[in-house]
Amino acid sequence: MQHPDEGTIHSWLDGALSADEAARVEAHVKDCPECAAAVAEARGFIAASSRILTALDNAPRGVIPATAPKKRVDPIVWRIAATLLVVAGGTFVVLRSNSGKSTSGFTTYETPDTAPVPGFAPPITIMGNPPRAVDGSSKSSVSSADQNRAKGEAADRAPASAQRVLAGKSIGAETGSAATQAAPQIAFSGKASISPTQTKISAPGNVTDSAGALAAAPTAGVALSGAVGSTGAPIRRALTPAPAGSVAALDAASEPQALKRVGTARQIGVNTTLYEVAPGDTVTLTEIMSLQLGAVVVTGLPRAPTADKSAEKPATAQAAKSAAAVSASDSQGGAGEASPAPAQKARALTGNVLTSKTGNVQVSNGVTTISWTDPVTRNAMKLSGRMSAERLQQVKTQIERERAAEAAKKKP
Amino acid sequence: MTDVERLFRTYNAALVRYLTRRLGDRDWAEEVAQETFVRALRQTSIQNERAWLFAVATNLVRDEARKDMRRRKHLALLAEEERDEMVEPEETTIERAQEAAMARKAIDALAERDRLALLMREEGLDYNEIAEALELSPGSVGTTLSRARRRLVESYEALQKSREEREKNAAS
Numbered sequence: 017m018q019h020p021d022e023g024t025i026h027s028w029l030d031g032a033l034s035a036d037e038a039a040r041v042e043a044h045v046k047d048c049p050e051c052a053a054a055v056a057e058a059r060g061f062i063a064a065s066s067r068i069l070t071a072l073d074n075a076p077r078g079v080i081p082a083t084a085p086k087k088r089v090d091p092i093v094w095r096i097a098a099t100l101l102v103v104a105g106g107t108f109v110v111l112r113s114n115s116g117k118s119t120s121g122f123t124t125y126e127t128p129d130t131a132p133v134p135g136f137a138p139p140i141t142i143m144g145n146p147p148r149a150v151d152g153s154s155k156s157s158v159s160s161a162d163q164n165r166a167k168g169e170a171a172d173r174a175p176a177s178a179q180r181v182l183a184g185k186s187i188g189a190e191t192g193s194a195a196t197q198a199a200p201q202i203a204f205s206g207k208a209s210i211s212p213t214q215t216k217i218s219a220p221g222n223v224t225d226s227a228g229a230l231a232a233a234p235t236a237g238v239a240l241s242g243a244v245g246s247t248g249a250p251i252r253r254a255l256t257p258a259p260a261g262s263v264a265a266l267d268a269a270s271e272p273q274a275l276k277r278v279g280t281a282r283q284i285g286v287n288t289t290l291y292e293v294a295p296g297d298t299v300t301l302t303e304i305m306s307l308q309l310g311a312v313v314v315t316g317l318p319r320a321p322t323a324d325k326s327a328e329k330p331a332t333a334q335a336a337k338s339a340a341a342v343s344a345s346d347s348q349g350g351a352g353e354a355s356p357a358p359a360q361k362a363r364a365l366t367g368n369v370l371t372s373k374t375g376n377v378q379v380s381n382g383v384t385t386i387s388w389t390d391p392v393t394r395n396a397m398k399l400s401g402r403m404s405a406e407r408l409q410q411v412k413t414q415i416e417r418e419r420a421a422e423a424a425k426k427k428p
Numbered sequence: 429m430t431d432v433e434r435l436f437r438t439y440n441a442a443l444v445r446y447l448t449r450r451l452g453d454r455d456w457a458e459e460v461a462q463e464t465f466v467r468a469l470r471q472t473s474i475q476n477e478r479a480w481l482f483a484v485a486t487n488l489v490r491d492e493a494r495k496d497m498r499r500r501k502h503l504a505l506l507a508e509e510e511r512d513e514m515v516e517p518e519e520t521t522i523e524r525a526q527e528a529a530m531a532r533k534a535i536d537a538l539a540e541r542d543r544l545a546l547l548m549r550e551e552g553l554d555y556n557e558i559a560e561a562l563e564l565s566p567g568s569v570g571t572t573l574s575r576a577r578r579r580l581v582e583s584y585e586a587l588q589k590s591r592e593e594r595e596k597n598a599a600s
Contacts, residue, residue, distance in 0.1 A: 069550050
């Protein structure tokens, strides 16, 4: 027999040759040192390539999403932006009506703290508690870099007319989260619009626009009266809501520090949301949906009676992922008896438990990751961010609260 | 109807691993695998299940690759998010990350057919299944695999060598 070629040697080692061919190769290799060496080399290549390929298994998730994440502005952002527009416009209208020099370029505005607005309910005074600017002057506490950054962010996410308001707000609000930091934002939206030093934002043209847009605003039910000393003294705001139409503003105001959702990437089975808790300070919430194809397949096909038992336990079956889900239900189907704790089941059904137990905390390279299982949906949750575990826990609680609120809105 | 549940149990792990190695992204791999099983649902009968599944998955990836423009947009978006995020994959040591990067480079250096044949073989497909999935003649699979393995190992070793040299230079 002539020397087998490399392909034949690999075929032989892979067991792909017929019995006759394999016997011939084997006999030849035994007597041919050259081919024996080639076989040894081929074995080496087979083992080494397997080993090399194993290194590829540690692939990251979410490098390339398969579905197009549409850069869609969250409805809540629109709602809050609209609220801010109304509030800022209301401020302007009130300031205008209270100031004799409203048309002279916003040089000085002196407005009584609690200027009563005729026809409105008694003012509810909210002490603005903005992170930095409370004790600073209107200008010195805001770096120009912050301004640009905040403006850029706001411009990306806000609709045309609301942009101006948001941009103004962001300059003042050090934490910068676009439309969700209600109390400080409201305070600063007023301030930025009227501050004589923020010329870019409060250019007369812009304000005129706002005023135009807000011509009908008083009926919208929110008016904000503010006092800004021309020296940049501490700011106090009186928010005067009308009985109707201002619930959103009040809701927003009562939330101390809401989170801004800056990005989502939806894929089958995984939902990734990026929240900004402060400028440049983001956390990533990864929700691994428990409803996978495996679960669908498990529950979607006609099954033997024992298998039906396992289908009654979707919460457990769905908690596991992909193949794991299937194999888990498999073993449960076989065991037949294993069922989730009744209490757990009841909780999942009623959905009363909105705050899950504290999960695992991991810290690596300065990134803290908390993992837990959502008690209602049974989804595997993961929250990561460059911050302390305590802070991340706070953010987690906040996210859970917001998610619960969202869920409640969806299912009234 | 095809028994998709059984197919899923039998082949999902191998298919996801094959696709993960092929694509370098586990999420994407899982999604393609799921789409493959969804397509299997629509089949009344499948002759050689494993070859069919791997062939369909491979074609899905190929179709996806045609939508390159779309992907580029995603990458731009993700890169933007990544800058803020910068979350390291769990339990990834530098050493392992380097190995994975070299392995990725080495596998990417192979011709597409060699790469797919090798990845399929690693998931246990026999020569006939590989031939069917890739529309090759069964007789050429051995040659394809031997070439793929040799090239993979050689390019990986070359990468390893140059890394070692770099490290040596950096140390001295």
